[in-house]
Amino acid sequence: MVKSQTLARRRQKGSVAIEFALIAPVMFIFVIGMMEISTALAVSTFLEGGLRQASRFGVTGGNGGIGREARIQQIMASNSFGLIDPNDIALDTRTYGTFAEIGDESFTDTNNNGTYDAGEPFIDRNNNGRWTPDSGTPGLGDGDDIVVYRVSYQWRFMTGVLRPIIGDHVTFNSGIALRNEPF
Ligand SMILES: [Ca+2]
């Protein structure tokens, strides 16, 4: 009786060990995956924060002693907290006279090729009788101009655990439209 109880307990211990051996790698991958996702979310938050701060500086028309473009890049970089490579941040700024001019005129892509083709119906926002693509001018604009700041950054995961689900990188895009102060 005593002997069979010991045997049963041993068997139980053995199966617990086997279960753990099966679960441990899954748990490990899960934890690493969660870390990857949290880091990527942090990168996205830093980029958004940097863009907001940089654009808020941009609207003032100030040059920060080093030039407007350089100061804006510097603000973006200082928001990366060592996690983001400032050299890989793609920042694009375009200026417009009004908010309505931002972006291409919308059209119905009848032939589904992703671009506007002659004859496809469109909304003639600026009333010039033809389809008009994004009319923004690169730059930070003058006083009272509308400026669109767009940032894009490719974050490469540190490990391969998310490769089957997401791939080995994610691209974060963020944008903000502001009117410059009257400087
Ligand atoms: Ca088309």
Ligand SMILES: [Ca+2]
């Ligand atoms: Ca037009």
